[in-house]
Amino acid sequence: MSVVGYKARNHPQQVGRRGARPDVDDRATPPEVFGPLHERFRFTVDAAASAANAKCARYWTTDEDGLAQSWAGERVFVNPPYSFPNLPAFVAKAWQEWKDGGLDLIVMLVPANRTEQQWWQEYIEPYRDLPGSDLHVEFLPGRMRFLAPGQTEVGPDERPPFGCCLLIWEAREAASSLRLVPEAVSQIRVSVPEGQASLFDPEAS
Secondary structure (H helix, E strand, O other): OOOOOOOOOOOHHHHOOOOOOHHHHOOEOOHHHHHHHHHHHOOOEEOOOOOOOOOOOOEOOOOOOOOOOOOOOOEEEEOOOOEOOHHHHHHHHHHHHHHHOOOOEEEEEEEOOOOOOHHHHHHOOOOOOOOOOOEEEEEOOOOOOOEOOOOOOOOOOOOOOOOEEEEEEEOOOOOOOOOOOOOOOOOOOOOOOOOOOEOOOOOOO
C-alpha cells in the first residue's frame, strides 16, 4: 500500500490550542448507535444533553448540570463533553454515584484512545472487567459518526480520529458482596500541558 500523497486530516481539537470548544463538545449520539443501546438498557435519563440532541424524554442540559444532579433511581446514559476537565469530571461523578448506591445502571460513551491518560489509569483500568467490580468496558467497532448541532446526517470524511467505548456500571453480583471500587473519587488529577484544555490533544497526559 502506498502512502504517497496521503494527507492526514486531524480533528480540530488535535491541532488547536484553544481548549474546549462548544461546537465540538456539543455532539449528538447518532440514532443508529443509541437505538440498540436503549433497547438493551432502557435508559431513564440523558445526563449530558441539549434540547436539540437529547436521547431520553428526561435529560439534563449544561444549565441543569448533570454533575450537580442526583443520579439515584435512574438508568443513566451519558455522552459527556470530551474536553478537559469535563470528561474526567463525569467519570468521577459516575463512580461517586455508584458508590453511593441507589441506581441500577450507568452507560458512558467515551473515546477509546485515551487509555494512557491518568483518569483512565486511575479510575478505569484498575477496576474494569475484574471479579468484584461492576465496571465493564465494551470497545465499539469502527469510528462513530457524531452529529454536529443542526445536522441530521453526517457528511463524508467527518468521522473523528478515534474509536469509542462504553463504560458500563451494572451490578453483576449480590449487593451484599464486597465491591471493587476506588477509595476516593472526589478529586481527579489530570496533567494538561500549559495552554491546552482538550483531551483530544494526543500529547495530553
